[in-house]
Each structure stands twice: as structure tokens, then as C-alpha cells.
Amino acid sequence: MEKRATFSSTTIGLLFALPMLVLIFVFFYWPSGQALYWAFTLEQPWGGGNTWVGLQNFRQLLSDPYYWGAISRSMVFGLGSTSIAMGVALLLALFTDREMRGHKAYRSVFIWPYAIAAPALGLAFRFILAPEAGFLSLINQIWPGLWNPALDGTDAMIAVIIAFSWKYVGYNFIFFLSALQSIPRSLIEAAAMDGSGPMRRMWDIQLPLLTPTLFFLLVINITESFQDSFGIVDIMTQGGPARATELMVYKIYFDGFKGLDYSGAAAQSIILMGLVVLLTIVQFRFVERRVHYK
Amino acid sequence: MSSIAIKGVKKAYAKNAVVHGVDLEIATGEFIVILGPSGCGKSTLLRMIAGLEEISGGEIWIDGKLVNKLEPRERGCAMVFQNYALYPHMTVAENIGYALKVAGVPKAERMQRVAATAKVVGLEAFLDRRPAALSGGQRQRVAMGRAIVREPKVFLFDEPLSNLDAKLRVAMRAEIRRLHRRLGATSVFVTHDQTEAMTLGDRLVVMNGGRIEQVGTPAEVYNRPATRFVANFVGSPSMNLMEGAIDRHGVFVYDEQRRIPLPGALDARLVGHKIVLGVRAEAAKLVEAGTPGSLPATVDFIEELGAGRVVHTDFDGLSFAVALSDAATFETGDPVGVMIDPADIHLFSIESGLRIDLPASQPAHATSL
Amino acid sequence: MVERTPIFNAVCQIVLFIGLLTVLLPFLIVVIAATHDIRTVNTVPMPLVPGSDLFANLHEAWIRADLGRKLLNSFLFAGTVAAGKVLLSSMAAFAIVYFRFPGRMLMFWLIFITLMLPLEVRIVPTYAVAANALAPFQAILDVTGISWLIRNVSGLQVKLEWGLLNSYTGLILPLVATATGTFLYRQFYLTVPDELAEAAKMDGSGAVRFFVDILFPLSKPNMIALFTIMFVWSWNQYLWPLLITTDPNFGIAVTQLKHLIPSEFGLPDWNVAMAGTLIIMAPPLIVVILMQRWFVRGLISTEK
Numbered sequence: 025m026e027k028r029a030t031f032s033s034t035t036i037g038l039l040f041a042l043p044m045l046v047l048i049f050v051f052f053y054w055p056s057g058q059a060l061y062w063a064f065t066l067e068q069p070w071g072g073g074n075t076w077v078g079l080q081n082f083r084q085l086l087s088d089p090y091y092w093g094a095i096s097r098s099m100v101f102g103l104g105s106t107s108i109a110m111g112v113a114l115l116l117a118l119f120t121d122r123e124m125r126g127h128k129a130y131r132s133v134f135i136w137p138y139a140i141a142a143p144a145l146g147l148a149f150r151f152i153l154a155p156e157a158g159f160l161s162l163i164n165q166i167w168p169g170l171w172n173p174a175l176d177g178t179d180a181m182i183a184v185i186i187a188f189s190w191k192y193v194g195y196n197f198i199f200f201l202s203a204l205q206s207i208p209r210s211l212i213e214a215a216a217m218d219g220s221g222p223m224r225r226m227w228d229i230q231l232p233l234l235t236p237t238l239f240f241l242l243v244i245n246i247t248e249s250f251q252d253s254f255g256i257v258d259i260m261t262q263g264g265p266a267r268a269t270e271l272m273v274y275k276i277y278f279d280g281f282k283g284l285d286y287s288g289a290a291a292q293s294i295i296l297m298g299l300v301v302l303l304t305i306v307q308f309r310f311v312e313r314r315v316h317y318k
Numbered sequence: 319m320s321s322i323a324i325k326g327v328k329k330a331y332a333k334n335a336v337v338h339g340v341d342l343e344i345a346t347g348e349f350i351v352i353l354g355p356s357g358c359g360k361s362t363l364l365r366m367i368a369g370l371e372e373i374s375g376g377e378i379w380i381d382g383k384l385v386n387k388l389e390p391r392e393r394g395c396a397m398v399f400q401n402y403a404l405y406p407h408m409t410v411a412e413n414i415g416y417a418l419k420v421a422g423v424p425k426a427e428r429m430q431r432v433a434a435t436a437k438v439v440g441l442e443a444f445l446d447r448r449p450a451a452l453s454g455g456q457r458q459r460v461a462m463g464r465a466i467v468r469e470p471k472v473f474l475f476d477e478p479l480s481n482l483d484a485k486l487r488v489a490m491r492a493e494i495r496r497l498h499r500r501l502g503a504t505s506v507f508v509t510h511d512q513t514e515a516m517t518l519g520d521r522l523v524v525m526n527g528g529r530i531e532q533v534g535t536p537a538e539v540y541n542r543p544a545t546r547f548v549a550n551f552v553g554s555p556s557m558n559l560m561e562g563a564i565d566r567h568g569v570f571v572y573d574e575q576r577r578i579p580l581p582g583a584l585d586a587r588l589v590g591h592k593i594v595l596g597v598r599a600e601a602a603k604l605v606e607a608g609t610p611g612s613l614p615a616t617v618d619f620i621e622e623l624g625a626g627r628v629v630h631t632d633f634d635g636l637s638f639a640v641a642l643s644d645a646a647t648f649e650t651g652d653p654v655g656v657m658i659d660p661a662d663i664h665l666f667s668i669e670s671g672l673r674i675d676l677p678a679s680q681p682a683h684a685t686s687l
Numbered sequence: 688m689v690e691r692t693p694i695f696n697a698v699c700q701i702v703l704f705i706g707l708l709t710v711l712l713p714f715l716i717v718v719i720a721a722t723h724d725i726r727t728v729n730t731v732p733m734p735l736v737p738g739s740d741l742f743a744n745l746h747e748a749w750i751r752a753d754l755g756r757k758l759l760n761s762f763l764f765a766g767t768v769a770a771g772k773v774l775l776s777s778m779a780a781f782a783i784v785y786f787r788f789p790g791r792m793l794m795f796w797l798i799f800i801t802l803m804l805p806l807e808v809r810i811v812p813t814y815a816v817a818a819n820a821l822a823p824f825q826a827i828l829d830v831t832g833i834s835w836l837i838r839n840v841s842g843l844q845v846k847l848e849w850g851l852l853n854s855y856t857g858l859i860l861p862l863v864a865t866a867t868g869t870f871l872y873r874q875f876y877l878t879v880p881d882e883l884a885e886a887a888k889m890d891g892s893g894a895v896r897f898f899v900d901i902l903f904p905l906s907k908p909n910m911i912a913l914f915t916i917m918f919v920w921s922w923n924q925y926l927w928p929l930l931i932t933t934d935p936n937f938g939i940a941v942t943q944l945k946h947l948i949p950s951e952f953g954l955p956d957w958n959v960a961m962a963g964t965l966i967i968m969a970p971p972l973i974v975v976i977l978m979q980r981w982f983v984r985g986l987i988s989t990e991k
Contacts, residue, residue, distance in 0.1 A: 027877070029884035030787050031894035037786030040898075041794055044779035047864035052801045054823040055812035062812065116706045119699040130703050132979055133710055139975035141923035143944045144968040148717045150948070151957045158957070159716055161731045190713065195986075202987050210403035213370050213688070218417035218464070219391035222692055228416070232407040251807040255925040259944055273807045280811040281930065289811045301803045369689040389690050 056297070062290035074287075081291040091292070093267060094275045101185060101271055102249040108189040110241055113196030114234075118226050120197075121204040131201065138194035142255030149187035150260045173261065177268025180261045184269050187256050188249065195248075196241050203237040204230060243307040247300055272296055321346040321504040322367065322472065327376035329362050329528075336362050338528045339376065349498050349505045351519030353512060355551065359528040360508045361476055367506060368474050369393050381471055391420075396465035397474040401481065402457045404449040404464075411436070411445040414463045421468075435467040438497070455486045462494075466501065473498075475507040479514060491517055512552050516540070524548050542664075546671035549596045549664055555621075555628055555639045557596045561668060564588045570595050576613040576633060581660040582676045593674070594666040599628060599641040601662030604648070605655040612655025617648045631656060717968075720961035721745070728958040740958065747956075748963035752943035753935065761922060761940040761970070763855065768862045769917035773910050776868030781898055783869070784876040785884065802866040807926055814930050817857050821847035853934040862921060868913050871988055875909045876902070912985030915978045919971040940967045 031037065063081055065074035085091050113134075120130045137145070152159045155172040163171045173179040207230060215225045254273050257263060263270035263278065270278070272292065280289030322344040329337040337359040344350050352360040365371040367378060369390035378385050385393050396417075404413050415432040423431070436442045439459040449457055458478065465473055475494075479487045495518055498505055509515055515522050516536040524531045524539060524547075532544035543549035549557045562572040566589050570578045578595065605612050615631035615638060626643040631654060640656060648654065665674040715735075720728050723738040749755065783795050806813060816822060825847040828834040838844055851857025879902070887897045922941070929942045947963040949955030975982050 027784055027884070028881040029888065030785050031884075031897070032787070033894060034786070034788035036894045037782045037788050037791075040778045040786075041782035044775045044798065044864060044869070045794065047775070047860065048798060048801050050816060050820060050823055051813060051861040051864055052804050052809070053797075055809045055816050056804055058812035058815065059809055112706070112709075115702060119703050122696075122699060124696060124699060124703075126700075126703070130707060132976070133707055135975060135979065135983065136714070136972060137710055139919055139972045140968045141925065141941045141944075141971065143925045143941055144923075144964050145713070147944050147947065147960060147964050148713055148968075151720060151961060152713060152716050154955075154957070157729045157731065157955065158720075158733060159712075165731055190709075193710070198983050198986055202983070208401065208403065210399045210401055211405060213368075213390075214397070214399055214403035214464075215405070215416070216370065216390045216688060216690075217368060217395065217397045218468075219420040220416075221389075221391070222690065222695055224420060228420075229405060235407075247805070251805050254807055255923075255941075258925070258929075259948065273810075276808075277810060277926065281814075286811060286815075293808055293811060296808045297804065300805065300808060304803050372689055387689065387691070390688065 059290045059293045059297075062287050063294045066287050077287075081287050082295075085288060085291050085295070090267065090270075091275070094270050094272050097181070097268070097270060098250065098272045100181065101188070101253060101269075102246045104181075104185045105188040105192065105249055106242065106245040108185065109192035109245060110196050110238075112189070113193045114200050114238075116193070117197050117200030117204055118230065120201060121230075122222065134197045135194050137191045138198070140191060142188075142191065142252050143259045145187055145191055146184075146256040146259030149183065149190070149256075153183045153186065173265075175265055177265055180265055180269050184253070184256050184260055187260060188253055191252075192245060192248065196245070199237055199241055200234065203234055207233050240307060243303045247303055250296065250300065321348070321381060322506070323377075323379040324363075324367070325377045325379070327363070327366060327378060328374045329359070329366060329371060330374045335374075336528050337366075337374075340525075340528075340530055342523060342530065342533065344504060344506065346504055347502045349495075349507065349518060349520045350523060351507045351509060351515040351521075352523045352525060353509060353515040353519075353552070354525035356510055358525045360510075360525045363525070364474055364476055364506060364508045367393075367472070368395055368397050394471040395474050396468050396470035396472070397476065398461045398465050398478040400477045402449075402461040402478075404457055404460055406449055409446050409448055410441055410452070410460050410463075413449065413460055414441075414467050417464065417468045431467055435463045438466060438500075439463040454482055455490065458482060458486075458490060462497070466497070469501075470503060473503050473505040475505065475509075477509055478507075479509070480511070487514075494518065512554065516552075522552075524551065526551070542673070543596075544673050546594055546596070546666040549666065553598060555599050555641070557598050557664070558602070558638045559594055559596045559666075560633075560636060560638075561592060561594055563592050564590065566590070572613075572633070572636075578613070578658055578663065579660055580665075580676060581663070585676060588674070592668050594668050594671075596664040596666065597638075597658050597662065599639040601659055602638075602640045603657040603659075604629060604631075604640050604642065604646065605657050607653040607655050609655040609657065612657045615654055615656050617650055617652045617654055619650055620648065629654075717961045717964055720957055721965050723958050725954055725956050725958055728956075728961075729954055741962070744958045744962035745966065747959045748947060748966060751959065752940075752946050752963050752967075753938075754940060754943065754963070754966055756936070757938055757940040757943050758966070758970075760938060764858055764924075764928070764939050765918050765921035767855075767859050768921040769914045771859065771863035772865045772868045772917045773913050775863060776865055776913070777872050777903065777906060777910070778898075779869050780872030780876055781902065784873055785894065785897075798866050798869050800866075801864065806861070810926060810930070813861060817851040817861060817931055819848050820851050820857075820860070821849045851931070853932055853937050855937065857931050858928060858937060858939070862924065862927065865917070868917065871909060871913055871985065872906065874988060875906055879905065908981075908984075911978070912981040912988070915974060915981045916985040919974055919982070922971045943967070 062074070064076060064078060066077045066081070067074050116130070116134055120127050120134070151157065153173060155161055155164055155174060160171055171179055173183040211229060212225055215229050220228060250271070250273055253271050254277065257269050257271055257274050261269040263274050273296070276289050276292045276296070279285045279292065324340055324342040326339045326341060327337060328335065328339050340363060352363065354360045362371060366373050369385065369388060373386050380393055380395070405416065408416065411432050414435055415428050418428045418431060432445070433442070436445055439462050441456065441459050441463060444452060444456060449460065452460065461478065479490055482490060491514060507518055519536055521533060521535055522539045523533050526547045532539055532548045534544070539548060539552055543552060543557070546559065550559060560572045562570050564580070565571055568580050568589070570580055570593070572578070607614060613633065615633055618630045618632045618637060621628040621630070626641060629640045629642055629648055631638050631640060638656060665676065666672065667674055719735055719737050720733060721744050722741040723733070724740045727734060727738055779798060783791060828847070851860065883901060884897060887901055892900065925941050928939045932938050932942070944964065944967060947960045949957055949960055
């Protein structure tokens with residue numbers, strides 16, 4: 025879409041864009057370029073500049089079992105929390121869309137979790153899921169030692185997945201509900217005239233028409249699970265116990281700022297960037313499909 | 319036996335009533351057109367028949383069965399929506415066959431019936447396309463096919479032609495009529511377009527403000543409008559309506575210069591009363607100014623229609639249209655005379671808007687006001 | 688619609704109700720835990736009847752996490768970031784939509800691609816830039832030979848330096864650039880009728896006037912929506928503030944949560960931790976509840 029009426033002054037146009045361009049140059053492109061540079065060089069101890077090492081940083085990284093551990097944990101975390109957050113949100117949105125009694129209250133309350141900062145809900149869930157106090161400690165009273173995220177890696181992973189999913193149910197719910205409400209009412213009515221009941225309509229009409237939203241959210245959720253997980257992990261488990269919840273971003277942070285291994289962290293950043301870019305491209309392939317229905 | 323019986327049906331949203339107690343009997347195989355301005359409740363009435371709206375009061379019977387509490391799928395009606403409501407993610411064949419699929423019709427039979435239907439609506443070549451790849455007219459046909467394939471007892475049409483361009487609309491109109499003759503199913507068609515209504519309906523139901531104004535064949539509705547509203551709404555140009563009083567000679571007086579003697583015997587009860595008199599544009603003639611018995615007027619403007627013209631004249635502030643088919647020429651501002659055939663006038667009560675029929679000869683047996 | 692599906696309706700209501708409980712329960716537990724004393728909060732199960740120590744706990748958390756200063760900083764930080772995002776993205780989108788200069792599409796893509804570079808991913812080098820925000824320009828001058836030129840001509844050594852660590856600027860500036868806001872504005876501008884710009888031109892107004900007098904006021908709903916989601920987003924930032932502000936004077940509320948984690952030794956004072964959590968999570972929650980319509984609208988349209 026293009027405007028018919030435009031202004032001709034190039035200078036003024038550039039001036040309007042300049043602040044944004046300067047900011048993205050300094051804080052996006054320069055650091056990204058620097059990350060690339062660091063990823064292929066090694067910093068000499070005690071100054072003396074960086075020396076070119078080619079793919080050595082990557083080779084080292086990819087032969088590091090801890091890095092592969094972070095990747096696979098990120099996958100488990102991403103897929104686990106995404107499927108819970110999206111599944112629950114979809115169900116709630118489909119049912120809320122039926123506009124039964126109380127749907128307005130549901131519609132507003134289901135959004136609340138998304139307003140909470142990841143570290144804040146990290147702390148809240150650290151208490152709720154604590155083995156010796158809080159809410160889930162009830163389980164330990166019945167079966168002592170069954171639940172302990174502070175010691176058991178699986179429990180810790182489950183805990184961070186629950187916390188993250190809880191927040192993103194709210195986010196996904198917003199999108200599912202708005203997509204459902206943009207389906208023309210008459211389509212639902214036509215299906216009712218064609219003899220299908222509410223459940224059948226969800227399956228035959230609403231779900232297929234939600235596929236674009238579904239793919240879109242899938243990508244966003246996985247991307248967010250890389251980023252927004254940091255606060256939750258840092259507060260709830262600090263990557264532990266025994267690296268059981270050390271996700272990719274957490275490892276970058278840890279290696280870069282605690283281990284001061286800039287080159288290693290930069291190489292990890294490049295790989296993560298590659299992943300995010302890949303997901304974004306996948307998303308755009310499906311955005312085309314969304315247009316197709318219209 | 320009637321196919322659809324509507325008894326005192328009401329609809330209200332919160333406290334806001336949109337349909338006030340409608341009664342209507344529709345015979346099996348009949349093509350009924352519900353006509354009215356937007357907001358008159360015609361679509362709501364149709365959607366209540368379909369089961370898409372709950373009924374606030376009264377009863378709806380379809381084929382001798384009370385359907386108030388039945389779901390849409392249990393009523394045996396098919397519906398064509400204004401925006402067609404085609405499922406965008408299904409092909410034409412899937413769209414048409416969806417109702418059969420839901421009903422559990424085996425695949426082989428389903429495909430055969432879809433193919434047969436596609437032939438009826440002329441879509442054989444497009445069965446694998448998605449709605450997005452169809453033209454407006456083709457989408458309309460898919461919507462029709464989707465209704466036909468189920469062989470329903472009742473067809474419901476909710477302004478299905480209003481999204482088409484004028485030419486296509488005329489063509490689809492003819493097609494719907496042909497289809498109805500062929501299938502013979504009871505049809506209820508909602509529209510605000512009076513031409514559509516006149517050409518399609520066996521009977522018209524004219525609605526206004528949530529009430530039925532008149533039920534009758536197109537000719538009846540046109541020739542003997544039951545209310546002032548119908549007189550005004552049906553017919554193009556609209557019927558000319560004037561308010562005036564009846565003097566003691568049985569002459570309608572609009573003003574000093576414009577008097578119209580009423581035909582037939584004088585109804586004593588009308589004398590001295592204010593009343594509405596209606597004349598169709600086709601029932602009036604233009605004559606030279608000053609012709610005895612004509613009403614003086616000036617030409618206001620002329621609408622050229624190709625086959626004829628409508629001359630809008632001015633009665634000192636009241637617009638009065640006259641349809642001409644001859645070649646007589648007039649200019650804006652010309653003084654003319656308007657001649658009215660007393661046999662072609664309609665009278666309506668000013669209070670109730672109801673039609674007043676004058677007795678042919680015997681006096682004192684007139685319809686009450 | 689006439690529909691008799693009592694069983695399915697009941698299932699729906701039950702599922703929705705369970706969903707409601709799941710969403711509300713964590714809030715509830717946080718609030719109730721914040722009202723107990725240290726002993727009650729550690730009993731299993733924790734009593735769901737609120738205790739009477741809410742204000743004592745809030746007070747304790749307030750002191751321990753220095754929340755007076757930190758909340759103020761948070762409001763400053765989130766408000767400025769959100770306002771900056773609104774201003775900058777409205778301007779950048781204006782340039783993209785209403786001008787036809789060469790390189791306009793390149794600009795569009797440059798901004799667009801930043802979507803793929805979230806802060807968390809490029810955190811290490813961004814931190815390095817913040818140590819000296821002018822380093823990129825210094826490097827350009829060095830590489831192009833300009834600094835060499837200047838040194839030879841004037842004898843001055845060019846040394847651009849602007850450290851952003853431990854400053855409001857460093858906290859705020861890197862977060863202000865936004866692709867999503869630019870797209871929201873771009874979409875909005877595209878829906879503004881062409882006639883408006885034409886009429887403004889006929890009335891003799893230039894680009895700047897048109898932007899200030901017509902476009903900016905027109906975009907008010909957009910502004911509110913974008914500000915709302917960006918405020919919530921900024922308030923909830925964690926990693927960047929954690930790194931850039933080691934000086935407690937510039938710290939914000941969310942990073943203080945770390946100081947509220949109960950110690951491993953002794954009886955954990957979860958009551959104080961939850962009281963602090965309550966205070967820190969309240970502002971964005973209140974914003975979302977009050978501005979729900981705008982929040983939802985902003986989210987939906989930025990992500991398309």
C-alpha cells in the first residue's frame with residue numbers, strides 16, 4: 025500500500041527518521057556486528073587486541089557438551105511451555121468466545137498474567153512451588169521428597185515451565201480470542217444451519233480459520249521462550265540445580281558476564297540470532313497463508 | 319396445509335422490542351418475499367424462523383411442528399446469507415457438501431449429490447476452487463448450491479442479492495425464480511428492494527417498524543395498498559400522497575385551487591374529516607394549464623428514464639410526480655395542469671394510516687375510519 | 688441462536704472456571720502470603736485465611752529492597768522508554784509512509800530486521816557499546832582515516848567517549864528503538880485518508896506542520912495503545928537494568944526482586960518476599976486492568 029499524497033522534501037523526511045536510525049545503528053547493528061567480530065576472534069589476555077581465529081570459537085562451542093545441554097534444555101523448555109501455554113489459551117479462548125455467562129469477566133482476568141514481570145512471577149512461583157512451604161509442599165507431606173525443584177533437575181524444569189506458561193497463557197489468549205472474534209458471525213451461523221453443533225463448529229470452522237494465528241503464536245512463543253525466560257530462571261533456579269535449567273540465554277549471560285568469555289558468548293549469540301532469524305522467516309511463510317483466506 | 323405458521327411472534331433485545339407480534343401463514347411451495355426498509359425487523363423474523371435468534375414470544379411452526387425450542391439443524395431449513403458466509407478454508411465442493419458431511423452422508427453419495435447440485439447452479443468447473451478465487455456471482459451460486467444440496471423443506475434468503483452489481487442481480491433473480499419452479503420448496507426471501515420483491519414473490523409481506531403492514535400478491539400490494547406506508551414504500555416513483563379534507567359534496571379539498579371529486583357514493587362519515595389521498599404517478603396525466611378539472615401545477619424537474627419520463631411537478635410546495643410515456647416536452651417552470659382519474663385514487667385514514675375503501679354505489683355502508 | 692447443549696455448556700463453564708482459578712490462584716497466594724507472619728507462612732499447608740501482618744511485611748520489603756527510590760526510578764524509566772518509543776516510532780513511520788526519497792525502503796528494512804535481534808540475544812556486545820556509546824563513531828573515524836587526518840592537521844587526538852553505565856541514559860536509550868512501534872504507526876498512517884494530506888497541502892501546510900497539527904493529534908488512540916504496552920514491557924525489563932546499573936542509585940524495582948529471595952539459612956521469610964513481589968508487580972497489573980482495551984488493541988496490532 026502506498027500513499028498518493030506525499031511530501032517531497034528529502035531532508036525533512038530523513039530528519040524524521042534520523043533519531044530512530046541512529047539508535048538502531050548504535051544499539052542494534054553495531055553490537056550485532058561486534059558479536060560477529062568477537063565470534064570469529066579471540067581476545068588476548070591483558071589487552072593486545074583480538075586475533076582472528078576463524079571458526080574456532082564455534083568448533084569449541086559445538087564440541088562442548090554443556091552447550092548442547094543448554095540447547096536441548098532450551099528446546100524442552102520452549103516446546104513444553106509453548107504447548108501448555110497455547111493449548112490452555114486456545115481452549116479458554118474457544119470457550120470464552122461462546123459468550124456464556126461471565127464471559128466478560130473471563131476475558132479480562134485471563135489477560136492479567138501477561139502484565140507480570142518474568143522475575144516477579146519467578147519469585148511468586150518459587151514460593152508457590154517451594155518444597156518446604158507454599159502450595160505444592162502439600163505433595164511432600166503426603167509423599168515425602170517427591171517434589172523438590174531445589175535438588176531435582178526435572179522438578180526444576182517443570183517449575184520454570186509452569187511459571188512461564190502461566191504468563192503466556194494470558195498473551196496467547198488475547199490473540200486467539202481476537203482471531204476468533206474476527207471470524208464472521210455468519211460463518212458460524214451458516215455452519216449451524218448446515219447442522220453442526222458447537223463442538224463440531226470449533227473443529228471444522230474455527231480451528232482451521234485459526235491456523236495462521238496458531239503458527240504465528242507458535243513462533244512468537246518459542247522466540248519469547250528464548251528471551252523472556254531469563255528473568256524466571258535467574259530468580260527461580262539460577263540455572264540449577266546442576267545446570268538443569270541453564271537455557272541458552274542464561275548461558276550467554278553467565279559465560280559473558282560471570283565467566284568473561286566474550287568470544288564464547290558472542291559465538292553463542294550468533295547461533296541464537298540465527299535460530300531467531302530462521303523462526304521469523306518461517307513465520308513469514310505462514311503470514312502469506314493468512315492472506316490467502318481473505 | 320401451511321408449511322410455516324408464525325403466531326404472534328415477538329422479538330426484544332433487553333427491553334427494546336424489534337418485532338411486535340407477527341402473524342403469518344406460508345403455504346407449502348410458496349415463494350414469500352418479506353419487504354421493508356432497513357431496521358423493520360424482516361431479517362430478525364427470518365433468523366427466528368431459521369433458529370438463529372431466540373424467540374421472545376409467540377410460536378413458529380414448520381411443517382406442523384412447533385420449532386421454538388429446536389436448534390437450526392433440527393428445523394430442516396437452509397439459508398443463503400447476505401455475505402454468502404462461505405467457509406474460506408474449504409473448496410467449493412467442500413462448502414456445498416459440508417451439511418451432508420455433518421449429517422453423516424456417506425462419501426460416495428455426498429460427492430454424487432454435490433456434483434448434481436454443482437450442475438444445477440452451473441459450478442461444475444469450479445468445484446476445486448476456494449471461495450477467494452471466485453467472482454461475486456460465483457460465490458452467490460456456491461451459497462445457493464449449499465442450500466439446495468440438502469433438499470430442505472424451507473429455503474431462507476437473507477438479502478442474498480444485495481452484494482451483486484445491478485446486471486448480475488437481475489440475472490440471479492431470474493435464476494432463483496427458475497430454481498424455485500424446479501424444486502418447488504417453500505421459500506422465504508428477505509429484501510429491501512421492491513423490484514426484487516415484485517418479480518420474485520408469489521406473495522409479499524410488507525413490514526415496517528416490527529409489524530406486518532400488508533400481506534398479498536404483488537399485484538394486490540401494488541393496486542390496493544393496505545396502508546399509507548405500503549402505498550409510499552411500494553412502487554417507483556412513490557405514490558403521490560396529499561393531506562386534505564372532504565367537503566360536504568364529497569370532494570377532496572387539498573387547497574382552494576385543487577379539488578378532487580371522490581368516485582362512487584358519498585360516505586357521510588368522511589364529510590368534514592381530514593384524510594390522505596394517494597395517486598400513482600402512472601394514474602395522472604399532464605394537460606395544458608387551465609384545462610377544466612385539472613389541478614394547477616408548475617414543472618419542477620424531469621427524470622429521464624429512457625422508456626419514459628417522470629415529471630415532478632410542484633403544488634405550491636408539495637411535490638407531485640407524473641409518469642409520462644408520450645413524447646410531450648416540458649421545461650422546468652412551465653405551468654401545467656394535472657389530470658387525475660377519480661377511479662385511480664386511494665384513500666387512507668390520517669390517524670391510523672389504514673386504507674379506506676369507498677362503497678361502489680350504496681351510501682352509508684362505508685368502511686369505518 | 689437456539690441451542691440446547693446443556694452438557695457441553697456445563698463443560699465449558701467448568702473449564703473456564705478452572706482456568707479462572709488457575710490464573711487467580713497465584714495472585715491470591717502472593718497476597719495471602721504477604722499477610723502472614725514468618726511462622727504462619729511456613730506452615731504446610733499455608734492457611735488461606737489472611738493474617739494481619741500485611742503492612743508490617745510491606746514495610747519490611749519496602750525498606751529491604753529500597754523500594755521508594757527504586758519504584759521512582761522504575762516509573763521514570765518505564766515512562767521515558769514508553770514515551771520515547773511513541774515519539775520515535777511515530778516520526779520514523781512518518782518518514783517511511785509520507786516521503787518518497789531514495790533509500791526509504793532500505794530504511795524500512797533496516798528497522799524491520801531489528802525485530803530479529805532481541806536485546807537478550809545480543810546482550811554482551813550491547814553492554815560493551817553502553818560502556819562507550821560513541822565507540823561506533825570512533826571506529827568509523829579510525830577506519831575511514833578521518834582521525835588520522837585530524838591528528839595530522841590539528842595535532843588533536845580524536846577520542847570520542849560517552850559512558851552510559853550507571854546512568855539513566857544508559858538504562859533508557861538502548862531500549863527506546865523499536866520496530867514494533869514503527870509498524871503500529873505505519874499501519875495507522877496507511878489508514879489515514881489521502882485527502883487529509885492533500886487538504887493540508889492545499890491549506891499551505893508543509894510536512895512538519897501536517898505531522899504536528901494533524902497526524903499527531905489524530906494518532907491519539909494509537910499513542911495510548913502503544914504507550915500502554917510499552918510501559919508494561921519496560922517496567923518488566925530485567926536483564927538490561929541488571930547489567931547496566933550496578934550503582935544502587937539507578938536501580939529499578941524489578942531487579943530488586945533478587946534481594947528479596949529468602950536466604951537459604953534459617954526460616955525463609957516468604958511473607959516479606961511476597962509483599963515485595965506484590966508491590967513490584969502491582970503497577971503494570973493496574974495499568975493493564977485500567978487500560979485493558981488499549982493494551983489488547985496495541986498488542987494485536989503491533990504483532991501483525
